[in-house]
Amino acid sequence: MKFNKEKTLRILKNRWFLAAIAFVVIILFGTHSLIDLSQHRKELAELQKKRQQLEEKIRQDSINTIRMQTDTAFIEKFAREKYMFKRSNEDLYIIKEEK
Secondary structure (H helix, E strand, O other): OOOOHHHHHHHHHOHHHHHHHHHHHHHHHOOOOHHHHHHHHHHHHHHHHHHHHHHHHHHHHHHHHHHHHHOHHHHHHHHHHHHOOOOOOOOOOOOOOOO
């Protein structure tokens, strides 16, 4: 197969070929490129996951707030677990679990 310089120059001078090359370069490396699009989609998925986790935490905190306003046993349990409160005649032992 011989290298035909004239045919190669004709292809490179073709305006449709140049437009196609420019289009591919812009799509791959422009300001709104496919690479950026894939990165933004990953970031969006992570943010949606975090949003779901935060909404679940808000829902759980709302339930706990309502229970604290009505249930004295829950208040005592919460104070003992979170703030390590104890009664005057009790001893408190803290056991930490390894993770």
